[in-house]
Amino acid sequence: MAMLHTVNKSPFERNTLDSCISMAKSGSSILLIEDGIFGALKGTSATDKVSSAMSNVTFYVLGPDLNARGMTEEQLIDGIKVVDYEGFVDLTAEHENVQAWL
Amino acid sequence: MKYGLLINEGPYQHQAVDSAYQFAKAAIAKGHEVFRVFFYHDGVNNATDFAVPPQDDRNITENWIKLAEENNIDMVVCIAAAQRRGLLDANEAERQGKRGDNIAPGYRISGLGQLVEAGIECDRLLTFGD
Numbered sequence: 001m002a003m004l005h006t007v008n009k010s011p012f013e014r015n016t017l018d019s020c021i022s023m024a025k026s027g028s029s030i031l032l033i034e035d036g037i038f039g040a041l042k043g044t045s046a047t048d049k050v051s052s053a054m055s056n057v058t059f060y061v062l063g064p065d066l067n068a069r070g071m072t073e074e075q076l077i078d079g080i081k082v083v084d085y086e087g088f089v090d091l092t093a094e095h096e097n098v099q100a101w102l
Numbered sequence: 103m104k105y106g107l108l109i110n111e112g113p114y115q116h117q118a119v120d121s122a123y124q125f126a127k128a129a130i131a132k133g134h135e136v137f138r139v140f141f142y143h144d145g146v147n148n149a150t151d152f153a154v155p156p157q158d159d160r161n162i163t164e165n166w167i168k169l170a171e172e173n174n175i176d177m178v179v180c181i182a183a184a185q186r187r188g189l190l191d192a193n194e195a196e197r198q199g200k201r202g203d204n205i206a207p208g209y210r211i212s213g214l215g216q217l218v219e220a221g222i223e224c225d226r227l228l229t230f231g232d
Contacts, residue, residue, distance in 0.1 A: 008118075059220065086131070089125065098226055
C-alpha cells in the first residue's frame with residue numbers, strides 16, 4: 001500500500017523528516033512542503049540521509065514553497081522531483097492515503 | 103476524488119491554512135470535490151468575523167467563505183476548540199450569556215463527529231498543521 005507522507009518542517013528545526021524516513025515503507029513517497037523544502041537541498045547535514053533514503057522512497061518538493069524561500073531547482077538533491085499544487089493534488093490521488101508528519 | 107481537509111493552525115501565524123487553501127483551489131480546478139474543511143485547535147481562529155487584515159494582504163476568512171460558497175464546501179468549526187478561544191456563534195453567545203458572536207457566516211459550529219464522518223466519507227483526508 002503506497003502512502004504519501006508530507007513533511008512541513010526543516011530538518012534543522014524538528015526531527016519529523018528523520019521520523020518519516022525511518023517509518024516510510026519501501027515504495028512510498030515523501031512530499032516536502034513549507035519549511036520542509038530545506039530537507040531537499042544539496043550540501044547540508046541532512047543531504048546524506050535523504051539521498052540514501054531515495055533508494056526506497058520517492059522524494060518530491062513543492063515548487064511554490066521552494067521558490068518562496070529563495071531556493072531553486074538547481075539546489076536540489078539530484079532525483080528529487082518538483083511539483084506544483086496541481087502535482088500535490090495528483091500525488092494525493094495516486095497514493096492510497098496521506099500522512100502528515102507534524 | 104472526494105477530499106476532506108483538517109486545519110489545525112490559525113491565520114497569519116503558520117502556513118497551514120494557506121497551504122490548505124492552495125491545495126483546495128488546485129483540487130477543485132482539477133475537477134475533484136472538497137467535501138468538508140474541519141477547523142480544529144487554533145485553526146478555529148480562521149473563522150473569526152472580526153479580523154480586518156490590511157487591504158493588500160489576503161483575507162483568509164473571506165477567501166474560504168468565497169471558495170466554500172462557489173463549490174459547496176461544508177466548513178465546520180470544532181465547538182469545544184472554539185469556545186475555549188472565545189469564538190461563538192449567535193446561539194452559543196446567547197446560551198453562554200455573552201455580549202456578541204464572532205463566527206463568520208459560512209462557517210458552522212459542530213463537533214468531532216463531523217471530522218470522523220469526513221474521514222469515512224472522503225477518499226482522502228489531509229491534515230495541515232504546524
